[in-house]
Amino acid sequence: QVQLVQSGAEVKKPGASVKVSCKTSGYTFTSNVLTWVRQAPGQGLEWMGWISVNNGNTNYAQKFQGRLTLTTDTSTSTAYMELRRLRSDDSAIYYCARDVLGMGGFYFDNWGQGTLVTVSS
Amino acid sequence: SYVLTQPPSVSVAPGQTARITCGGNNLGSKGVSWYQQKPGQAPVLVLYDDSDRPSGIPERFSGSNSGNTATLTISRVAAGDEADYYCHVWDSSGDHPVFGGGTKLTVL
16 A cells, blocks of 8 residues: 655754655655645645656745745655744644545545654744 | 635544535646644544545545545544544646645544
């Protein structure tokens, strides 16, 4: 079965960087786009960006431009999300999700368990 | 950019039917998916392409989408359905997903 397993919780100081991993299994890694979504405490889902695994194309939400980098390692079927120059309002749970193309557009059929990132001095 | 609007909360008694709406401009022309998120858990896909259910999702979950409104309908609501529900579409103009703000379903 498809699984997305993310790395563990992180605590970072303001200005630092964080890199979260999302190890996939149960499907052909290069066949799908992977999307990253975050959720601040008590808030809704916020799209951050996506990466097309087969060609490395990316699309980042404007608010993260210049701070966010999405990458993949096809040898280990793992995706990575790196966010730089962290601020306190970056404290959130970060999710990876697998994109599937439906009749009306992409949707997310499998999600990682989430990684809590806390930014605090 | 495209905006999806959901009511912040919906309450329903056990055994009754819950309807959660999602509004957006010409939403009926897009494919809507719905996600259930229970406290402390990752979102789970419950409907895609407006009304299709992934394997393992009960038939009690159904959906419709027409005009400017999509609706997630949960029949015979049980305590285990209490969760936040998010609607989602793909914004083809920006080539990115858009989520609604989420609706908290409370089972009375």
